[in-house]
Amino acid sequence: MITIRQIKTNQEADQLVLIQLVRLLQNAVHQGASVGFLSPLSDAQAMAYWTGVFESLQSDLVLWVAEVDGQVVGSVQLALCMKANGRHRADVQKLFVHSDYRGHGISSRLLTELEAFAIEQKRSLLVLDTEAGSLAEKIYQHWAWVRVGEIPQYAGRPDGQLTATCYYYKTLAVPVA
Template sequence: MSETVAIRILSPREATLQLGALSDVLIDCVEGGASVSFMLPMTRDKAGAFWGRVVEGVAAGERILLVAEDGADIVGTVQVILDQPENQPHRADIAKMLVRRRARKRGVGAALMRAAEDAARMAGKSVLVLDTVTGSDGERLYTRLGWQRVGVIPNYALWPQGGLCDTTYFHKQIAPARP
């Protein structure tokens, strides 16, 4: 990274205080064309409602919310979803790995992913799963970080402006932290 970016886990209180900054990241990514579950126009209300649900999950212990900060600004975020079915207590999903356009190509995504893997490890997880747009920068990043490609689902989702895109699923086996 060309400048210092700090990665940290947000508490529910901190996440609530950062709803505006988190919304800014999501809006920037969707307006930049990222297929991350939202369609254009991407409104502040839509983003705020999403992050409000995330904060509820953090407060309930169902997810971990990490952010990347360069100075005073949040430039990226990722979530580790801990809440899984009863027969999958060892698994977590990695979701909504978002990096603002102005902070891309500086190692922010890789730093967020390494921190997410560490957080999952500390939570006792050993199998991680994620999905991303096929052919995206995210797909290249995950491959570079040692994630294993499972397969592609054609026409899985829509781009924010419309039109179908394929999705690639990945998994990674990690050693959980020892108590």
């Protein structure tokens, strides 16, 4: 059974979750996902990344994990804009599902949870960027995200080859109080 859990504090992000997130990130990078890292991604680099994420959990970052039998198999983050003129928006970041668990609706479950939270927090505008031409693009389009455009040669794939990034947004219906 798949469960989606928000990791709210550094304390909840215990050592076991940290190690599982390290493996999840390494899996995404080593499978070729352009998510900010080059391959091979060492344990130390991945650990440093997640430690930074955990430190931001009590400020502007929200983290969800998808678990199957207590094992982390997916995750996604929402970075809340803290600028005075941007309190209505947030950035979706680092959506990963372990390659052994793809195609079972796990990213859909993560995004559904994230959107419900965003609505609750009155974040009516979500934005993200992802590698142009990737499967993730199809998935965001499936979920009614609007493609804005792309920037060529924006980021390196895990093998270092530069690739285009495309930008998306989605507006959410936030009930007026």
